[in-house]
Amino acid sequence: MTQIKVEDVRVDFVIYQGSGKSLRKTIMNTGTGGVLSHDAHHRTFVQALSGISFSLERGDRLGLIGGNGAGKSTLLRVLAGVYEPTHGRVRVEGQVTPLFDISQGLDLDASGYDNISLRAAYLGISRQEIAKLMEDIAEFTELGEYLDLPMRTYSAGMMLRLAFGVATTVKSDILLLDEWIAVGDLSFLEKAQKRASSFVSKSNILVVASHSEDVIRRLCNKLLWLRKGECAAFGDVDEVMNRYKSEQLGLVLQSQSK
Amino acid sequence: MTDVDTRAPATTLVRETKDSDAAAPNEAALASPPTKQVVFDTGAGGQAVHAARDIIDGMTNISLWANIGWRDIKQRYKRSSLGPFWVTISMAFMVGTLGILYGMIFKMELGTYLPFICLGLIFWEFISKSIIEGSIAFLELEGLIKQIRLPLTIHIARYIWRNVIVLAHNAAIYVLLALAFGINPGWNGFLLVPGFLLVVLNLAWVSLALAICCARFRDVPMIVATVSQMLFFVTPVFWSPQVMPTRTVLVHGNPFYHMLEVVREPMLGNFPPLENWLFLLATLILGWGGTFMLFTKFRRRIAFWL
Numbered sequence: 001m002t003q004i005k006v007e008d009v010r011v012d013f014v015i016y017q018g019s020g021k022s023l024r025k026t027i028m029n030t031g032t033g034g035v036l037s038h039d040a041h042h043r044t045f046v047q048a049l050s051g052i053s054f055s056l057e058r059g060d061r062l063g064l065i066g067g068n069g070a071g072k073s074t075l076l077r078v079l080a081g082v083y084e085p086t087h088g089r090v091r092v093e094g095q096v097t098p099l100f101d102i103s104q105g106l107d108l109d110a111s112g113y114d115n116i117s118l119r120a121a122y123l124g125i126s127r128q129e130i131a132k133l134m135e136d137i138a139e140f141t142e143l144g145e146y147l148d149l150p151m152r153t154y155s156a157g158m159m160l161r162l163a164f165g166v167a168t169t170v171k172s173d174i175l176l177l178d179e180w181i182a183v184g185d186l187s188f189l190e191k192a193q194k195r196a197s198s199f200v201s202k203s204n205i206l207v208v209a210s211h212s213e214d215v216i217r218r219l220c221n222k223l224l225w226l227r228k229g230e231c232a233a234f235g236d237v238d239e240v241m242n243r244y245k246s247e248q249l250g251l252v253l254q255s256q257s258k
Numbered sequence: 259m260t261d262v263d264t265r266a267p268a269t270t271l272v273r274e275t276k277d278s279d280a281a282a283p284n285e286a287a288l289a290s291p292p293t294k295q296v297v298f299d300t301g302a303g304g305q306a307v308h309a310a311r312d313i314i315d316g317m318t319n320i321s322l323w324a325n326i327g328w329r330d331i332k333q334r335y336k337r338s339s340l341g342p343f344w345v346t347i348s349m350a351f352m353v354g355t356l357g358i359l360y361g362m363i364f365k366m367e368l369g370t371y372l373p374f375i376c377l378g379l380i381f382w383e384f385i386s387k388s389i390i391e392g393s394i395a396f397l398e399l400e401g402l403i404k405q406i407r408l409p410l411t412i413h414i415a416r417y418i419w420r421n422v423i424v425l426a427h428n429a430a431i432y433v434l435l436a437l438a439f440g441i442n443p444g445w446n447g448f449l450l451v452p453g454f455l456l457v458v459l460n461l462a463w464v465s466l467a468l469a470i471c472c473a474r475f476r477d478v479p480m481i482v483a484t485v486s487q488m489l490f491f492v493t494p495v496f497w498s499p500q501v502m503p504t505r506t507v508l509v510h511g512n513p514f515y516h517m518l519e520v521v522r523e524p525m526l527g528n529f530p531p532l533e534n535w536l537f538l539l540a541t542l543i544l545g546w547g548g549t550f551m552l553f554t555k556f557r558r559r560i561a562f563w564l
Contacts, residue, residue: 007301013562077561081298081407084558089301096407104401109336114329121325122406 002094002173002205004056004079009088011049011074011229048074049229052088056207056222061200063216063237064209065244066226072209075226076100076176079207094173094205097123101178102156102163112147112154112162113138119166133169140165140195161188168195175199177208193218213241298407309554316411317462323412327419346427353379353431360496369439376435377522378495380428385461385517386486388421392465393482396473400564410560414465418458432525443527453520453530456538460517463545470556473563489514513541 049071056062064072077083078090080098106115116137120130138147141161151159167175175196196219200206210216216223216237223240225232233240316323335341353376361371395413396403403410435441443450472478493514494502502509509515516537523530 077404080405082404082561084300084561089299091297091299091301093297098405100405101401104405107333109333110329118326118329121322122402122408124322126321127325 002058003091004093004174004205004207005089005091006052006054006078007089007091009049009052009078009085009090010047011071011078011083012086013046013048015046047229049078049085049226052231054224054231054234056205058205059200060222061206061220062208063220063223064207064226065211065216065223065241066232069228070226071229072226073100073178074229075224076178076207076209079174080176092174095124095171096174096176097167097170097172098176099163099167099178100176102160106151106159106163108151111150112141112143115151115162116147116166119163120170123166123170123172125170129170137162137165137169140169140191157188164192164195168192168199172204174205174207177206177210179209179211213245216241305557306550306554309550309557312409312557313411313550313553316409316413317415319409319412319415322408323416323419327416328423330416330420331423342424342427345424346430349380349383349428350431353435356496364497364501373432373435373439373441373526374498374522375496376432377525378518380425380432381457381518381521382490382493382495383428384421384425385457385514386490387424388418388461389464389468390482390486391421392417392461393468393472394479395465396469396560396564397479403561403564410557411466414462414469418461418465422458436525441527443525446524446527446529449524449529450521453524456535456542457517457521460513460538460542460545463542463549467545467549467552470552470560473560474556493518513537516541 052075054062064075066072074083076098077100078085079092080096080100081090081092082098084090107118110118113134116134117127117130120133121127125133141147141158143158143161146154146158151162154162177196193215196206196208200219206219208215208219220237222235223237223244224234225240225244233243331342335344338344340347353372356379357368357372357375360366360375361368364371392414395417396410399413402408403413436443468478468482472482489512492508493512494509495518499509499515499519510533516534519534520530520538523534
């Protein structure tokens with residue numbers, strides 16, 4: 001049973017200012033007393049998310065919208081299980097495949113083929129399975145002989161093709177995508193969207209953060225609007241999108257009238 | 259450490275290998291092939307349970323850390339023609355020059371001194387590199403840690419494993435020396451197995467504890483590098499503990515001395531004294547105890563520190 005349940009999640013980032021991250025300061029501070037005030041003086045919290053609750057069932061395709069720094073990427077990382085919430089509870093059932101920062105987790109000195117198997121290994125795929133999937137992935141990426149060359153020689157779009165190919169080929173129940181659409185060319189976007197659509201049609205869960213209304217309308221059936229780490233609206237795509245756009249429009253008009 | 263968020267309730271990740279009671283039998287039959295359901299729940303169980311799970315899952319996922327550790331080594335020497343044997347060659351030079359030089363200084367016979375210093379150097383390389391590299395494991399793998407949920411201890415296992423591979427390459431030097439000087443460790447040679455296991459399990463907690471500290475405090479990697487350099491001279495790597503006139507604390511209180519002894523002595527055909535074994539057992543238990551507490555407390559904050 002694939003599902004995601006998020007209950008009243010809050011994520012705080014502690015900012016260690018410059019040298020505040022060094023051991024010397026902590027030793028000095030505890031040494032000179034004032035352990036209690038230490039927190040108040042040297043730690044700054046950034047509340048990246050707060051009070052987020054929702055649940056997703058099979059077949060749900062959630063879009064995340066919101067301005068820069070609204071917490072979209074943080075929320076995706078919480079769903080991927082790499083950030084554990086400071087408060088609240090996240091329960092994810094099903095194999096998760098994250099696709100965030102595409103160049104991360106790739107080895108630029110290794111060949112494309114090597115990177116496919118490396119990525120798949122991280123995602124928990126056995127060697128035999130990787131060998132079986134290799135052709136499928138290679139075909140999807142359309143990179144041909146480039147797959148034998150080191151990743152160093154790839155463009156950002158080519159890396160995206162590879163990462164996306166692996167993420168959507170391996171068997172998984174939940175796909176998390178972060179702004180992945182930005183660097184692909186048109187023919188790839190078309191293909192990628194088809195892939196993503198077929199992924200969600202197999203009653204899996206997709207969560208995608210994007211600024212593109214087009215992408216969201218095509219892929220999603222639910223929308224979560226984040227504003228400064230809080231849930232501004234959650235629900236039907238049209239309804240939330242309209243509210244989001246009207247607020248954005250209001251902000252633009254406001255700044256113009258000044 | 260003052261860096262604890264006491265307000266936070268117990269929230270961690272749990273990995274269950276199968277969906278025990280939630281899925282009714284007919285429902286499971288409907289779902290395509292019966293696959294392992296990966297579930298994580300930040301609200302189930304206490305921090306200690308999740309820390310223990312991380313350690314068990316990380317250590318037992320041998321196929322992943324062995325595969326990636328091996329890849330690390332291949333990658334490091336990808337464009338050199340001799341590959342990992344560069345390690346062996348540079349170590350052989352080190353053994354040869356230091357062996358002859360200190361053999362003359364200590365007025366020792368080469369036939370006994372060369373194998374001794376060879377074992378000392380290759381095991382020291384293993385111990386110190388495991389710790390130095392292991393301590394920056396989380397820092398180096400930030401991108402991965404922030405992207406794919408894996409047990410954190412898997413990274414530690416990977417880093418230790420790749421040093422085991424380097425050690426295996428270096429072992430060739432000793433084999434040659436042993437053949438040349440006619441050294442046969444005999445039955446005592448088999449003590450290398452428990453000795454090495456004891457060393458590796460001790461290195462695992464040291465690496466994990468340091469990796470946690472390094473993620474939080476960025477001065478620690480420098481401290482580790484400095485201290486390990488000093489330890490090279492303090493620990494009887496290239497000098498025999500027997501030349502110490504009295505049984506000083508400097509030697510016998512140094513855990514690295516004991517680590518070295520339980521792997522070096524068996525290879526020379528000697529039985530390492532009970533003291534070595536007991537000391538390492540004690541550090542193993544105490545060290546893992548302390549590290550486990552540290553890991554329990556800070557495990558879920560590590561990703562945020564990076």
